[in-house]
Amino acid sequence: MQVPVELKIKYLSRRIQDIEKLKVSLDQGDYTLAVKLGHQVKGNAVTFDVPQIAFIGLEIEKAAKKQDKERVKILVEKMESAIANAQSSIHA
DSSP, X not given: OOOOHHHHHHHHHHXXXXXXXXXXXXXXXXXXXXXXXXXXXXXXXXXXTOGGGHHHHHHHHHHHHTTOHHHHHHHHXXXXXXXXXXXXXXXX
16 A cells, blocks of 8 residues: 555654654653654554664664663664655655
């Protein structure tokens, strides 16, 4: 099934908003949102036709469960880049 472009755009926009919230929670030493976000992305990124962020979501979930702040931050940067690439491919 092909995901409508407007739904894919909305999905990616929500992930950007989630990442901003995640950065704040990490700065406060709270990993709960990172675990939740990583798990959600792992599960639904493929559905929205952005499988490149599914693996990153899985890795964020794992790192957050270990409370590995530096690893989570690196993965968040990778996710931001992957989202930007996905957005560019939509608008190309």
